[in-house]
Amino acid sequence: MATSYETVIGLEVHAQLLTASKLFCSSSTEFGSTPNSHISPVTLGLPGALPVLNRRAVEMAVRAALALSCTIHERSIFARKNYFYPDLPKGYQVSQYEEPFSTDGHLEFELEGAVRRVGIVRVHMEEDAGKNVHGVGGDSVVDLNRAGVPLIEIVGAPDLRSSGEAAAYMRALRDVLLYIGVNDGNLEEGSLRCDANVSLRPLGQVELGTRCELKNLNSFRFVQKAIDVEVARQTAILDAGGTIEQETRAFHPEFGTTSTLRSKEDAHDYRYFPEPDLPPLVIPPAMIEAQRALVGELPFARRQRWVSELGLTPAAALILSQHPAVARLFEDTLAAYPQPVQVANWIQTEVLRGARSHGTTMEFGVTSGQLAELLGLVEAGTISGKQAKEVFAVIEGTLRSPRAVVSELGLRVVADAGSLRPLCEELIAAHPKEAAAVRAGKRGILGFFVGQVMKRTNKSAEPKLVNDLFAELLGIGPE
Amino acid sequence: MRDLIDLGVAELAGRIAGGEASAEEAALQALDAIEQGKHLGAFLTVMADSALAQARAIDAKRRHGARLGPLAGVPIAVKDLLCTRGFPTTAGSKILTRADAGRAAADPTRGWRPPYDATVIERLVAADAVLVGKTNLDEFGMGSSNENSAFGVARNPWDPTRTPGGSSGGSAVAVAAGMTPAAIGTDTGGSVRQPAGLCGVVGIKPTYGRVSRNGLIAFASSLDQIGPLARNVSSAARVLGAIAGHDPRDATSATIAVPDYEAACTRDVRGLRLGVPEEYFGPGLDPDVAESVREAIATLQREGCVVRPVELPHTRFGVATYYIIATAEASSNLARFDGVRFGLRLEPPGGGLDGLYGATRDAGFGPEVKRRVLLGTYVLSAGYYDAYYRKAQQVRTLIRRDFDAAFAEVDLIATPIAPTPAFRLGERVADPLSMYLGDVFTLPASLAGIAGLSVPTRPTRAREDRPALPTGLQLLGPPFSEDRLLAVAATWERVSPTHPLRPPSP
Numbered sequence: 005m006a007t008s009y010e011t012v013i014g015l016e017v018h019a020q021l022l023t024a025s026k027l028f029c030s031s032s033t034e035f036g037s038t039p040n041s042h043i044s045p046v047t048l049g050l051p052g053a054l055p056v057l058n059r060r061a062v063e064m065a066v067r068a069a070l071a072l073s074c075t076i077h078e079r080s081i082f083a084r085k086n087y088f089y090p091d092l093p094k095g096y097q098v099s100q101y102e103e104p105f106s107t108d109g110h111l112e113f114e115l116e117g118a119v120r121r122v123g124i125v126r127v128h129m130e131e132d133a134g135k136n137v138h139g140v141g142g143d144s145v146v147d148l149n150r151a152g153v154p155l156i157e158i159v160g161a162p163d164l165r166s167s168g169e170a171a172a173y174m175r176a177l178r179d180v181l182l183y184i185g186v187n188d189g190n191l192e193e194g195s196l197r198c199d200a201n202v203s204l205r206p207l208g209q210v211e212l213g214t215r216c217e218l219k220n221l222n223s224f225r226f227v228q229k230a231i232d233v234e235v236a237r238q239t240a241i242l243d244a245g246g247t248i249e250q251e252t253r254a255f256h257p258e259f260g261t262t263s264t265l266r267s268k269e270d271a272h273d274y275r276y277f278p279e280p281d282l283p284p285l286v287i288p289p290a291m292i293e294a295q296r297a298l299v300g301e302l303p304f305a306r307r308q309r310w311v312s313e314l315g316l317t318p319a320a321a322l323i324l325s326q327h328p329a330v331a332r333l334f335e336d337t338l339a340a341y342p343q344p345v346q347v348a349n350w351i352q353t354e355v356l357r358g359a360r361s362h363g364t365t366m367e368f369g370v371t372s373g374q375l376a377e378l379l380g381l382v383e384a385g386t387i388s389g390k391q392a393k394e395v396f397a398v399i400e401g402t403l404r405s406p407r408a409v410v411s412e413l414g415l416r417v418v419a420d421a422g423s424l425r426p427l428c429e430e431l432i433a434a435h436p437k438e439a440a441a442v443r444a445g446k447r448g449i450l451g452f453f454v455g456q457v458m459k460r461t462n463k464s465a466e467p468k469l470v471n472d473l474f475a476e477l478l479g480i481g482p483e
Numbered sequence: 484m485r486d487l488i489d490l491g492v493a494e495l496a497g498r499i500a501g502g503e504a505s506a507e508e509a510a511l512q513a514l515d516a517i518e519q520g521k522h523l524g525a526f527l528t529v530m531a532d533s534a535l536a537q538a539r540a541i542d543a544k545r546r547h548g549a550r551l552g553p554l555a556g557v558p559i560a561v562k563d564l565l566c567t568r569g570f571p572t573t574a575g576s577k578i579l580t581r582a583d584a585g586r587a588a589a590d591p592t593r594g595w596r597p598p599y600d601a602t603v604i605e606r607l608v609a610a611d612a613v614l615v616g617k618t619n620l621d622e623f624g625m626g627s628s629n630e631n632s633a634f635g636v637a638r639n640p641w642d643p644t645r646t647p648g649g650s651s652g653g654s655a656v657a658v659a660a661g662m663t664p665a666a667i668g669t670d671t672g673g674s675v676r677q678p679a680g681l682c683g684v685v686g687i688k689p690t691y692g693r694v695s696r697n698g699l700i701a702f703a704s705s706l707d708q709i710g711p712l713a714r715n716v717s718s719a720a721r722v723l724g725a726i727a728g729h730d731p732r733d734a735t736s737a738t739i740a741v742p743d744y745e746a747a748c749t750r751d752v753r754g755l756r757l758g759v760p761e762e763y764f765g766p767g768l769d770p771d772v773a774e775s776v777r778e779a780i781a782t783l784q785r786e787g788c789v790v791r792p793v794e795l796p797h798t799r800f801g802v803a804t805y806y807i808i809a810t811a812e813a814s815s816n817l818a819r820f821d822g823v824r825f826g827l828r829l830e831p832p833g834g835g836l837d838g839l840y841g842a843t844r845d846a847g848f849g850p851e852v853k854r855r856v857l858l859g860t861y862v863l864s865a866g867y868y869d870a871y872y873r874k875a876q877q878v879r880t881l882i883r884r885d886f887d888a889a890f891a892e893v894d895l896i897a898t899p900i901a902p903t904p905a906f907r908l909g910e911r912v913a914d915p916l917s918m919y920l921g922d923v924f925t926l927p928a929s930l931a932g933i934a935g936l937s938v939p940t941r942p943t944r945a946r947e948d949r950p951a952l953p954t955g956l957q958l959l960g961p962p963f964s965e966d967r968l969l970a971v972a973a974t975w976e977r978v979s980p981t982h983p984l985r986p987p988s989p
Contacts, residue, residue, distance in 0.1 A: 045599060049819040051574065052566040052601060052698040054733050084815050086863070088840055095818020144836075146823070275863035277872060280704035280812055282734050 009204040009242065011235050012212055013170045014162035015227075017177060018155050019187040020132065020195040021064040022364065027131045027154035028055030028098065035193055039137075039147035047152045049093030054281050061129065061154035064186040065105065066287060067295040068156055069127040071184045071302060074109030076292050082129075082279040087272050090146045091134035099157075101276040104128035105285060111160075112304050113176030114318075115169055122173050123161030129285075130155050150194075156186075162201065162212065167231035171224050174198055179303045183328045188363025191222050195363075198227055202234045204242060213238075214248040219265060220255050230255035234262055306331060314344035323352055329366035330356070336372035341379045350375060354396050369400035378406040388466065391415050416464050424457065424465060428473050431456050442478045450474055485661055488512045492557050492664050492718035493745065496611075499556035502545060506538035506556025506613060513558035513615045516662040523647075524629075524637040525656035527563045527591040528571045528617040534558065538613045552611035553725055559607055560657040560666040563617035564624055565709070566597035566698040567604055574700045575622040575632040575650075578847025579826040587827055587846035591617075591634050595826045601698020602733070603667060603709050603726045610725040615663060618653025622849045623817065624671050624702040626650050627921050628911065629678070631851040636908055639682060640986040641942075642950050645905040648678030651712065655682040658712045659953075659986055665713040665722045671702050672805050673901075673925025675710040676937035676957060680900030683939045683953030683984040685719045685972065686712045688925075690962045691932035692737035694723075695730030701816040703809035704735075706929045714983060716938060716973040720744035723965065739963055747966035748973035753787030755971060758893030762798040763924055769903045771943040772954045776899045779940040779956045779975055783897070786974050793889040793896060797881045801927040802919055804882065807862050807875035808930070813852075814859030820847065854915065883931040886959070895967060896959040898924050900937045904952035924957060934960045938972040941981045953984060 026033055029046035045053035069076055083101035109124035134151035138144045158177065164170045178196060181187035188195050203215035218234055221227045233255070238248055252271075253262040301309075307321040316324070324334045330351065337347045358369045370378075378399070382392045387410055398409050410416070431453055432439045442449045450471060457470045475481060487495055487509040498504040514531050541556050566572050571594030573579045580593040600608070607614065621631035629637040629652025637652040639645040640660040647656045651668025655678035658666050668675040670688035679686025687710040694709045701707060711722035724744045730736045759780060764773055784790045822828040822843030829842040848856070862871035889896060901921060911918040928935040937955040945951045956975065958968045976982050 045597075048824055050597065050825065051572070051579070051595070051700040051819070052597065052599075054697050056732060056734050086815050086818060088818065088821060090821075090823050090836065093819060093824060095821060096815050273865045275815070275860065275865075275868075277811060277815070277863055277868075280735075281701075 007242070008207045009239060010207050010209075011165055011167075011231075012162045012203045012205060012215075013164035013167070013231060014201045015160045015164065015170060015174060016199045016201070017158045017160070017174070018197040019068070019158065019181050021061050021154040021156060021186055022188060023058055023060045023064065023154055025058055026152035027058050027061050027129070028152055031152065033153045035195070037149055039145075039149060042149040043151075047093065047148055049095070055098060057282060057285070058154060062285070062287065063291060063295055065127065065129045065154075065156050066292060067184050067298055068158075068181060068186050069106035069109065070292070070296050071180050071299045072109040072111055072124045072127060072158065074106035074124060074127055076106050076287055077103070078287055078289070079103070080105035080128075080285045080287070082282045082285065083276045084279050086275045089133070089136075090144070091136045091148070091151065093134070093148060093151060097131060097133060098279050098282070099130035100128035105287060111173065111176055111180065113172055114304070114307075115172045120169065120172070122163040125159040125161050127156050127158050130157060162203075167228040167235070170200060170231055171228040174224055174227050176304070179326055182364055183303055184299050185328070185364050190363060191224070194222065197222065200227065200231055200234075202231055202238070203248070204235065204238045214250050216248065216250065217252045218255055218262060219252060223257075226255060226257050229257070229260060230262060233260060237262065303331070310344070316344060316348050320348045320352060323356075324348060327361060327366055328364065329361070329368075330359075333368060333372055333375075337375045337379075340373060340376035343379065343383070346379055347375070350379065354393065358400060370396070371403070374399055374403070374406055381406055381410060385466070386410065387415050388463070391463065424470060424473055425477075427457060427460060428453070428470070428477055432474075432477060439478060442474070442480060445480075447480065485512055485516055488516060488558060488664055489661060490664065491715050492554065492713060492721045495664055496551070496553060496555040496557050496721075499541070500545065500551040504556075506541040507535060509556050510534045510538035510558055510613050510615065513613075513663050516660070517616065517657070520640070520656075520660045520662055522638070523640060523643065523656050523660055524619055524635050525653040525660065525662060526560070526616045527573060527575070527619050527634055527653070528594070530570060530614055530616050533570070534613050534615045537608075541611050541613065544611075552609060553721055554607065554610040554612035557612050557665065558615045558663045559612045559722070560616055560618045560654055560663045561604065561607075561614060562620050562651050562654050562666070562668050563591070564620055564669050564700050564702075565601040565604060565667065566599055566700070567614070567617065568598060568600045569596050570617065571595065572597050572617070572700070573634070574624075575620040575634065576847065576849070576852065577633045577827060578820045578844070582827055582829055585829065587829070589633055597698075599698060602695035602730045604698065606726045607667070612725070618651070618657055618666060620653055621650035621674075622852050623700065623813070624650040624669055624674055624707075625813070625851050625855055627673070627677060627918055628906070628908070629653065630908060630912055631849055633849055638908070639905045641683065641905065641952055643989075645907055645952070646681065648681035648901070648905065650674040651678050651686075654712050655679055655684060655686070658682070658684045658714055665711055665718055667709060667722075667726070668712050669699060669707060669709050670929065671706045671708075671809060672929045673922045675712060676925050676935055676955075677901050677922065679712050679937040680939070680955030680957070681905040681953060683942065683955075683986065684712050684714055685716050685936065685938050686710060687719050687723055687936040687965065687968075688928070688934070689723065689727060689965055690737070690934040692735055693727050693934070693963065693965065695728075695733040695736045697730055697732040701812075703812040704816060705812060706805075706809055716969055716976050717745055717748045719936070720748050720969045720973075737963070742966045744966055744969055747969045750966070750970040751787075752783070752971050752974045755788050755895065755967070756893040757783060757788040757790045757971070758793030758889055758896045759790060760793050760795045760798065760889070760896060760898060762795050763898035767902050767920075768899060769943070772899050772902065772904060775940040775943060775954050776897070776956050779979070780897050782978055783971065783975055786978060788971065791893060793893055795885045795889060795896075795927065797878065797885050798923075798927055800878050801882060801930060802923055804875045804878045805922070805926040805930055806858065806919060807871050808879060810855040810859030811863050811872050812859065814856045814863065817848075817852065817856055820844065822847075851915070879930045882927050886927075886931045886933055886961070890961045894960070895964065895971060898957045898959070900924060900955035900957040904943050904949070904954050928959045933962055934965045934968055936965075936968050936972055938975060939982070939984050940979070942984070950987070
């Protein structure tokens, strides 16, 4: 009988910090520019060029580590990771190794209704490498725009037990980084990158099995798929009595397969040692407190509060909390119109339909002020919910006041039974057959009469009131 | 005529600033002296046109009534390890020269031309110095005899069959042979102090962090410092004052204010406690060198210094510790010379990326550089790191503590600068270890990051096997005590029976 295995996964995530300039020089970090246009002697690793640490990057890194509940170390050390490659101009990457600036955190997220807490071993700062592009006119060329861009590496504990859990962790991590404004959450452009360490062990065994590291997982879907493929591969080897070789494997999304990138024998000896061009990094307590204040309420906590205090459904809370701009719109609207469920419904349906996101920002068709005013008009009975959607379509993309649009369109709700009664009596007289059907108990026919009234009043009548009026006039009593 | 360039830095700058002499004339004299001394191999690049243009601009500036800087019109030579915008910068290595017909070329005119000046160059220019050229050196500063230059040896003006020392050999020769009143060198393990001592000039290794390393091609980043060489103490002090100070482009540069080093040269040294470590006077020290240095120490005692013994017990680990830490850093610092972006690029057909790296670095680096890259790679390797690199860092701390403890007892320390006077070219080439051991007196101060200088003492007496040769007193002080070292050195210089020193005419 085949052994049952437990899957053990740990993710290493690289997140690009949203600074304007690089980690050790003033070159721009802008994505998508002409190759080699954001370079300097430092980026190029020219002889004599020295690194100077970007303070903004440190602040963002500290904020990220705090959001992941890490301990911040007042003193940490930059180290050189040495290897040769054309996209690495100095022949070493400046990173942190033996003494990172933060350790021992965790990330909480929900999965299938349960709360999961996954350990964060460490968060450290490092610089990105450039990019080799092969086959340009038969040559390999190098673009160093990305070289030196500030990254944090978030090393997760091997606490994940399934590919679904890994993808959920990755999503939760993306949400947190996006929330605190340090990363734009863009996996496709590579500003958030994930490597997965995957191993199997027989159920009940404490000792970890041999792991393989999976590279090139540039979407949430690929994270899940690559792990599934790798688990299947390792299971087949173990079931056949084989052993897993420790290696680095690349995921090929177009084929849904993985293949060996580097075996253990080919593994680099990175010869890490303290970077002598940079003094130890000292993070003063004042910086930690300033960054702690900027972390604010994180998506997970916010969701829980919205469900318990505001009465949102977990599904609605999830949608509204994923992007910080949506959460902000929700809370801002709520401040002016304190009806959480209505606001949540409107944002999920009308507002998000036309929203466009750009990293940490999002464009909405309306402001919180417009939305609150519109919902206020419905609540006051000035317009119907249906009319509100018409008004929304008019104000979307403009800064116009819903109230002004309502009066311009001549919209109003006729909610005066006295003025509607003659119209209803007229319609009953004009449609004796339908009236008789209703009297005989076919309540559904009431809709016909209501529709006629709406048509004649240009949809300004309050439907519930009209419905009640017909019920009364036809003697069937209210529902 | 050498009347102008024979002056001290302050006198020459004063005359030019006062209009009694022209910067152009001083530059012409320097360029002529460089030409006359060509056989000494001091220079890799002579910047004749730009030096004259710079000098004329300085003269014009004065005529227009502008106040000139502290180095007004002073011709200065700079070690070719500092980046000079638009001028060949070679580090003494073929790896920074463009290939010639698919081969590495021993031709400094093909050298890499940096797009920027080192901070020290900017500061010299801002002080109105005139840069006359780039001086010869051991490749990347790795050596103690200038024999590791890819472009030929430099020769000691006291005896051209002998080494001027290294690695700032060319800078020491330029000053000792009277080509320039001052020069800039770099000191990683003694590379300013030792050639200064062997050529009979003053050389300062400032405290680590005192002078910006921005634009200095790195050998060992935690040890490298830039310092001046000059024919007298106050000249060196004035140049140091011009180049020292915080630089936001070097994260390891200190924010401590720069004192008036020149004024310090006239300070009273009576009562200063001068420590003499017996570890520096043991076997292997040339008896005549020992005698010369002890004479200087005795003279300082007569001038009011209090001389007392101190202990520096970890001195004997200095060489081993240095050659682990310096080579480790060098192996990483030199990785950028890969043929991809600048300098030499050799591509053997079909060799691919590894072929490019291998051919470029094999042809571009000399044997000593390769030896040190190999050593450094080894000591950082998995499985050896703890035994070598980490252990060396621990010993470095012990060496630093030796000095801390000594400086609790004394104000400065006096030692010989090198165990022997200048040795013959070729004498130690086949025996790297004997070459390394010659640095035994300068390495500990580099590891500790403290201030040091070398000032000439009485040359050794001529013997059958060697002529009279310079030697020097090394003064070491706590971090940022350059002013104190200068005060003591200047005091010695004032009473020294052999100052000013001149090499014999050829």
